[in-house]
Amino acid sequence: MYYPEPIENLIINLMKLPGIGRKTATRLAFFLLNSDESYISELSRSLTDIKDKIRLCSVCYNLTEKDPCQICSDERRDRDTLCVVEEPSHMMVIEASYPNRYRYHILHGVINPLDGIGPDDIHINELKLRIEKENIKEIIVATNPNIEGNTTAHYISEILKGSQVRITRIAFGIPIGGDIIYTDSQTIKSSIENRKDL
Amino acid sequence: MYYPEPIENLIINLMKLPGIGRKTATRLAFFLLNSDESYISELSRSLTDIKDKIRLCSVCYNLTEKDPCQICSDERRDRDTLCVVEEPSHMMVIEASYPNRYRYHILHGVINPLDGIGPDDIHINELKLRIEKENIKEIIVATNPNIEGNTTAHYISEILKGSQVRITRIAFGIPIGGDIIYTDSQTIKSSIENRKDL
Numbered sequence: 001m002y003y004p005e006p007i008e009n010l011i012i013n014l015m016k017l018p019g020i021g022r023k024t025a026t027r028l029a030f031f032l033l034n035s036d037e038s039y040i041s042e043l044s045r046s047l048t049d050i051k052d053k054i055r056l057c058s059v060c061y062n063l064t065e066k067d068p069c070q071i072c073s074d075e076r077r078d079r080d081t082l083c084v085v086e087e088p089s090h091m092m093v094i095e096a097s098y099p100n101r102y103r104y105h106i107l108h109g110v111i112n113p114l115d116g117i118g119p120d121d122i123h124i125n126e127l128k129l130r131i132e133k134e135n136i137k138e139i140i141v142a143t144n145p146n147i148e149g150n151t152t153a154h155y156i157s158e159i160l161k162g163s164q165v166r167i168t169r170i171a172f173g174i175p176i177g178g179d180i181i182y183t184d185s186q187t188i189k190s191s192i193e194n195r196k197d198l
Numbered sequence: 199m200y201y202p203e204p205i206e207n208l209i210i211n212l213m214k215l216p217g218i219g220r221k222t223a224t225r226l227a228f229f230l231l232n233s234d235e236s237y238i239s240e241l242s243r244s245l246t247d248i249k250d251k252i253r254l255c256s257v258c259y260n261l262t263e264k265d266p267c268q269i270c271s272d273e274r275r276d277r278d279t280l281c282v283v284e285e286p287s288h289m290m291v292i293e294a295s296y297p298n299r300y301r302y303h304i305l306h307g308v309i310n311p312l313d314g315i316g317p318d319d320i321h322i323n324e325l326k327l328r329i330e331k332e333n334i335k336e337i338i339v340a341t342n343p344n345i346e347g348n349t350t351a352h353y354i355s356e357i358l359k360g361s362q363v364r365i366t367r368i369a370f371g372i373p374i375g376g377d378i379i380y381t382d383s384q385t386i387k388s389s390i391e392n393r394k395d396l
Contacts, residue, residue, distance in 0.1 A: 003286075006247040016241075017226055040249050050205060050227070052204075
């Protein structure tokens with residue numbers, strides 16, 4: 001015994017979304033069944049719009065409607081520094097702390113040999129060319145503090161050896177407002193190794 | 199600083215779904231951005247399909263593509279009994295226990311004076327007419343064991359007083375596999391009051 005086919009189809013399609021099982025998908029499907037037609041058509045259009053209207057910026061690989069993107073076209077931002085991030089969403093997190101300050105380079109992934117992702121599969125070569133072309137003075141590598149993020153950071157510093165650019169990495173340690181008692185040993189190690197004079 | 203407008207629109211539309219906040223909506227939007235175009239168009243079509251293709255059965259008010267629905271057209275089912283449920287999803291739960299056995303009447307709601315929902319706002323009058331027309335012998339009222347479900351069950355039994363139909367309500371008590379120690383006092387009361395001879 002199943003729901004009528006159009007409802008089953010919707011449930012099955014919703015179940016392909018991350019973190020959504022059959023129960024949640026069914027709940028969402030019934031919510032949608034009881035929603036206004038105008039909301040359904042808006043949601044449906046906004047889904048197809050992201051495929052039709054969104055592309056990657058040819059400079060920084062940010063998601064954008066216009067090329068170059070709003071950030072690359074923003075004259076207020078520091079022209080000497082680039083923040084290198086894994087994903088567009090990571091860029092947004094840095095923007096929230098430093099609005100309109102930095103320009104970015106979005107790798108769209110990290111080096112991950114186990115998944116068969118090498119340096120040529122992410123936008124690393126484009127980063128190197130860009131540093132030369134735009135005469136960048138510093139890159140702040142803001143990849144995640146895990147194996148893939150570290151590997152990627154090291155690879156970037158390797159291929160830029162001999163160039164004049166300063167390469168820095170964001171600091172890892174106990175988060176502000178965190179508590180030493182709840183901090184894992186890797187983080188403690190990082191915060192001891194990277195201690196600063198008071 | 200926001201994402202490009204098409205992405206923001208999608209996030210805002212996803213946030214209108216129940217239980218989905220900005221964080222989850224953003225995660226879903228980025229998943230969708232990285233999905234195949236074919237999946238996006240399928241999901242989008244399945245959304246509009248539920249509005250275009252799904253209607254209510256004119257007999258039982260089940261959701262259906264054809265009228266009367268598959269269940270009402272199923273000759274194997276008991277013609278003397280109707281299960282009265284609040285929602286189509288509740289019908290599915292009973293079907294899972296008793297496949298192809300009962301026919302249903304779906305109220306699409308419960309009486310809830312606080313929300314301004316009276317008997318005329320749900321399919322109760324249609325139930326009364328149907329019992330006469332189809333010469334139903336028993337209705338099993340399977341509304342939820344809460345104030346609204348109880349009120350609705352009592353209202354149904356009131357308006358059917360004097361008719362020949364037997365009106366029963368599903369039993370409430372400790373669920374099978376449950377444990378008395380974790381059972382709330384209302385459920386214990388119900389299970390004591392409705393005790394049976396061994």
